[in-house]
Amino acid sequence: xxxxxxxxxxxxxxxxxxxxxxxxxxxxxxxxxxxxxxxxxxxxxxxxxxxxxxxxxxxxxxxxxxxxxxxxxxxxxxxxxxxxxxxxxxxxxxxxxxxxxxxxxxxxxxxxxxxxxxxxxxxxxxxxxxxxxxxxxxxxxxxxxxxxxxxxxxxxxxxxxxxxxxxxxxxxxxxxxxxxxxxxxxxxxxxxxxxxxxxxxxxxxxxxxxxxxxxxxxxxxxxxxxxxxxxxxxxxxxxxxxxxxxxxxxxxxxxxxxxxxxxxxxxxxx
Amino acid sequence: xxxxxxxxxxxxxxxxxxxxxxxxxxxxxxxxxxxxxxxxxxxxxxxxxxxxxxxxxxxxxxxxxxxxxxxxxxxxxxxxxxxxxxxxxxxxxxxxxxxxxxxxxxxxxxxxxxxxxxxxxxxxxxxxxxxxxxxxxxxxxxxxxxxxxxxxxxxxxxxxxxxxxxxxxxxxxxxxxxxxxxxxxxxxxxxxxxxxxxxxxxxxxxxxxxxxxxxxxxxxxxxxxxxxxxxxxxxxxxxxxxxxxxxxxxxxxxxxxxxxxxxxxxxxxx
DNA sequence: TTGCAATGCGAACAGTGTTCGCGTATAACC
DNA sequence: GGTTATACGCGAACACTGTTCGCATTGCAA
Numbered sequence: 169x170x171x172x173x174x175x176x177x178x179x180x181x182x183x184x185x186x187x188x189x190x191x192x193x194x195x196x197x198x199x200x201x202x203x204x205x206x207x208x209x210x211x212x213x214x215x216x217x218x219x220x221x222x223x224x225x226x227x228x229x230x231x232x233x234x235x236x237x238x239x240x241x242x243x244x245x246x247x248x249x250x251x252x253x254x255x256x257x258x259x260x261x262x263x264x265x266x267x268x269x270x271x272x273x274x275x276x277x278x279x280x281x282x283x284x285x286x287x288x289x290x291x292x293x294x295x296x297x298x299x300x301x302x303x304x305x306x307x308x309x310x311x312x313x314x315x316x317x318x319x320x321x322x323x324x325x326x327x328x329x330x331x332x333x334x335x336x337x338x339x340x341x342x343x344x345x346x347x348x349x350x351x352x353x354x355x356x357x358x359x360x361x362x363x364x365x366x367x368x369x370x371x372x373x374x375x376x377x378x379x380x381x382x383x384x385x386x387x388x389x390x391x392x393x394x395x396x397x398x399x400x401x402x403x404x405x406x407x408x409x410x411x412x413x414x415x416x417x418x419x420x421x422x423x424x425x426x427x428x429x430x431x432x433x434x435x436x437x438x
Numbered sequence: 439x440x441x442x443x444x445x446x447x448x449x450x451x452x453x454x455x456x457x458x459x460x461x462x463x464x465x466x467x468x469x470x471x472x473x474x475x476x477x478x479x480x481x482x483x484x485x486x487x488x489x490x491x492x493x494x495x496x497x498x499x500x501x502x503x504x505x506x507x508x509x510x511x512x513x514x515x516x517x518x519x520x521x522x523x524x525x526x527x528x529x530x531x532x533x534x535x536x537x538x539x540x541x542x543x544x545x546x547x548x549x550x551x552x553x554x555x556x557x558x559x560x561x562x563x564x565x566x567x568x569x570x571x572x573x574x575x576x577x578x579x580x581x582x583x584x585x586x587x588x589x590x591x592x593x594x595x596x597x598x599x600x601x602x603x604x605x606x607x608x609x610x611x612x613x614x615x616x617x618x619x620x621x622x623x624x625x626x627x628x629x630x631x632x633x634x635x636x637x638x639x640x641x642x643x644x645x646x647x648x649x650x651x652x653x654x655x656x657x658x659x660x661x662x663x664x665x666x667x668x669x670x671x672x673x674x675x676x677x678x679x680x681x682x683x684x685x686x687x688x689x690x691x692x693x694x695x696x697x698x699x700x701x702x703x704x705x706x707x708x
Numbered sequence: 709t710t711g712c713a714a715t716g717c718g719a720a721c722a723g724t725g726t727t728c729g730c731g732t733a734t735a736a737c738c
Numbered sequence: 739g740g741t742t743a744t745a746c747g748c749g750a751a752c753a754c755t756g757t758t759c760g761c762a763t764t765g766c767a768a
């Protein structure tokens with residue numbers, strides 16, 4: 169008897185393997201959500217999927233690889249949320265990539281942000297914070313302590329995910345720039361960053377090539393940093409002793425300030 | 439014979455205890471510097487000071503307490519560096535507090551920043567980044583992954599240290615505000631933060647009480663966030679794949695932009 | 709059917725943080 | 739002075755970790 173007719177181009181063994189691989193990721197993600205990255209125990213993951221601890225190593229070479237996978241996945245999830253909030257055109261990640269079963273990103277409670285570029289930029293910034301607050305342990309996994317010796321492989325999945333995050337964050341700003349509505353700060357104009365930062369929005373992200381001048385590129389990065397700084401301080405608890413009631417108003421005000429600095433909101437009368 | 443004459447008001451036993459306590463801190467700090475916070479091993483610390491692992495627990499209740507001590511100490515060290523860079527009047531921390539032997543903060547390679555308030559603010563921002571880059575593992579200890587369940591005691595040493603960092607960071611900006619040179623962003627003016635954030639610069643820090651309006655307070659926080667975000671992204675390696683050559687120019691440009699936004703530098707001709 | 713590779717498991721190893729019980733040296737008290 | 743209580747340090751042990759190894763078993767291909 170010849171080989172059993174394969175379903176979907178792969179034998180049932182490969183199918184099974186991918187299924188338990190996904191199980192492992194889901195279990196790991198749950199563990200991280202519950203106990204943080206440092207609290208991820210290989211034995212717990214194994215127990216969750218009904219395996220022995222040793223069995224896990226048939227699928228993953230080390231605990232660190234498990235974390236790396238979660239990191240890459242986390243970037244993609246965050247990027248999806250940002251894209252959705254900013255109404256980018258790219259239709260999600262490639263369908264075989266979202267290996268972890270995450271709930272599909274839901275439109276933020278805030279405004280739909282369909283039209284104006286300022287609204288879209290605001291929506292993205294708020295979505296960034298929203299995701300961080302809703303997934304603090306994953307946020308810490310992505311942006312917290314780096315593994316001391318570890319550097320992400322230059323073109324590994326984590327770097328690609330990160331690129332998608334950057335692109336999703338930058339998209340409304342780039343749209344504003346195309347409409348010539350983006351005010352680039354003078355201090356950045358004189359910057360000569362050379363070709364070093366070209367890769368951020370190029371290739372495969374669908375933002376339209378490398379016609380972006382360095383000053384705009386720099387502006388994207390500083391804008392991201394401005395939002396990220398605020399979010400990091402809040403999510404990591406460094407504002408707890410200042411804002412027992414939560415610092416959402418401060419963040420939203422800072423976003424408004426940021427948008428006006430970018431020239432996307434009318435300058436208020438002095 | 440009566441009790442041996444005590445030296446400095448404490449018996450030699452207490453003196454010995456404090457000495458080995460300091461030894462423990464130094465050893466721990468070295469370990470953290472070398473292997474990161476996650477790599478701090480009680481047994482390594484014990485080996486470094488020539489003790490058994492169990493002996494360490496005569497001085498410290500847990501590994502986590504060791505880390506907590508280092509955190510508090512780190513805040514003070516960072517605050518000292520900022521103060522020195524910003525030329526604050528407070529003469530260092532109280533002399534019994536600096537339990538860890540750290541090299542005395544050295545004046546930044548940058549300008550002395552004695553006079554103008556803009557220079558002082560710039561110096562503080564650059565010092566913030568400098569310290570982070572020079573002490574990446576300590577920076578991660580202070581601002582990286584929070585211990586999932588853990589919240590710093592409301593008035594513990596870590597909170598006090600954090601307050602000193604905030605105060606040192608804010609000092610030049612507050613000076614500018616007193617000189618009525620600080621431009622408070624309109625988006626922050628409408629903010630009603632109430633009494634929630636009063637404690638940041640009050641009590642014992644020596645910045646002159648609570649006469650600071652909420653909008654200025656908010657501006658201090660967002661300014662800190664703006665600097666912190668950039669530094670965090672850089673130190674934690676999230677700019678590596680964009681800036682193989684280092685992103686110092688970007689940071690310095692962003693600081694210039696920040697200073698002009700604050701009204702401390704003349705607006706460049708459009 | 710035979711053979712090979714994939715898969716899973718239990719046991720083991722080195723390492724971790726932490727506790728316990730034992731001595732010993734030091735300080736305080738009479 | 740002697741006596742007593744306390745602080746200190748240590749080795750052994752416990753429960754736990756990530757990871758490896760050898761042995762079965764199972765599924766697939768020739």
